[in-house]
Amino acid sequence: MPGHPAGTGSRPGGAAGSLLRAARASAPALASAVCGLCLYASFAPLRWWFLAPVGVAVLVAALRGRRPRAAFGTGFLAGLAFFGLLVDWASESTGTWVARAGLGAVLALYTAAMALVWRGLLEPFGDRPLLLAPALATVWVAVEQLRGAWPLGGMPWGTLAFGQVDGPLLRLAPYGSSQAVGFAVVAAGVLLEAAVRVARRGGKASAIGASACCLAAAGLVFGPLFLPLPPVSAGTGTVAVGFVQGRIPAKSEVSGRLRALTVTENLAAATRRLEGRGADLVLWPESASDLDAHTDPDAGAVVEEASRRLGVPLLLGTQRYPGDYRYNDYIAWLPDRGPSGRYTKQHPVPFGEYMPARGFFRLFTSAVDQIYLDMRAGSGPALLDVNADGRRLRVAVPICFEIGYEGIVNEAVRKGAQFIAVPTNNASFGHSAESRQQFDMTRFLSAETGRTAIQVSTVGVSGVAEPDGRVHHMTEPWRPEARLARVALRSGTTPATRVHGYATAAFYLAGAALGGLALAQGLNRPGGNGKRREKGGR
Structure with a gap:
């Protein structure tokens, strides 16, 4: 163009072209x-x-x-x-x-x-x-x-x-x-x-x-x-199931053995809200007693008193320490009789419950040593048999993340589980969406298997999911709660199962x-x- 230095007329186009190429890239x-x-x-x-x-x-x-x-x-x-x-x-x-x-x-x-x-x-x-x-x-x-x-x-x-x-x-x-x-x-x-x-x-x-x-x-x-x-039989009646979430004390309040015992005591205190309300059995969450309730006299005494006051079986999560390792158990505790059944978590979470290649990952972060004692896997289906209200109940009990492994839940249902209990400990995950995401897995598995599913958490979210997608008896997170739900006992299996x-x-x-x-x-x-x-x- 006259009056302009050579090449200046191409600059706007060149700039636009560069922007276009950058946008495409x-x-x-x-x-x-x-x-x-x-x-x-x-x-x-x-x-x-x-x-x-x-x-x-x-x-x-x-x-x-x-x-x-x-x-x-x-x-x-x-x-x-x-x-x-x-x-x-x-x-x-x-x-x-x-x-x-x-x-x-x-x-x-x-x-x-x-x-x-x-x-x-x-x-x-x-x-x-x-x-x-x-x-x-x-x-x-x-x-x-x-x-x-x-x-x-x-x-x-x-x-x-x-x-x-x-x-x-x-x-x-x-x-x-x-x-x-x-x-x-x-x-x-x-x-x-x-x-x-x-x-x-x-x-x-x-x-x-x-x-x-x-x-x-x-x-x-x-x-x-x-x-x-799908036509899944519901002809085996119903059962009144109580479930309890307690209060987890802050680490600044109390630590070590006393903190673990306090968690159990808080659950026992919240459980008193269910006394006299007609529960046939009561669920406590995973890690309800991180002290071994079988062998620790203080923890065992708290659990026994709660069970005796209820007069019904109490299902709870506890830890077992046979050596330089541990197991994650979910047990049935009967009034005046103590432990009567046990399921040991078969799928511990790597980097959460045990640390593979600990020395290698320690090169990147010292957080690996937060898991000071590795958890080992149990065996056998995720089932507990419980005598409640004169009946023998068979309950699927996948622990925490195990609800995401459909094969574990499906196996339990094929072996006769009449409803699903999902004990979990979400205290380490703060106010994140982890517990709600996990509850959605519980909801999905309820629909997949045709079984009512109850998630019971240390700090929430706890609640009941029905096979038709309905949700009820939801709890507020980080607040002691005790709920009682009437649960249908179902038999038969869905095509998916x-x-x-x-x-x-x-x-x-x-x-x-x-x-x-x-x-x-x-x-x-x-x-x-x-x-x-x-x-x-x-």
């Missing part, structure tokens, strides 16, 4: 963050269940056209945003951000590996949503299963289905457990992404295709509302086959839009 990372935020928001404390398919749709869109390394990074960032937010309680319990960051990063690796497989499947199935949706959903479920089983027994926290307890997909739980629910969420998300992508092409045919994808996604999410509850193990194997096999197909596409090829691009892939 950051778009995958932004999409990963949005995906993680949506998945996190579907869980407690928000429970915006409808955002889970949206998060899946965003991740699928972000993976289209990505090279393998970029796809892995996109999946990792999405998982890091999701799990990093979800497991905030890890830093609460340890007092260091390292625990939260480390756990979040390890769990995010599974999402990264899954994204890599998804990227490979987008090439052959990218323009065929009716094939792509079940393929990606199958891989998601298979990876989720693997994360919940390996290594060190796995970590099921963040299983997609556990965030759907307030949504219509809960009705699918008794038919296909978390696998069917997670499959439906992911497939719906893939279909939503396909609807948006097809609609952007314009034209009547695209509008019809996009509408069909939306209708299919809506059918997956809302269709289960029309499913009847019967086939869960077979479905797990089927998803592993199908996931492995789809992973092989993704590998066969060639991890060095850019893909994801249904066409191979010779160059320029990101």
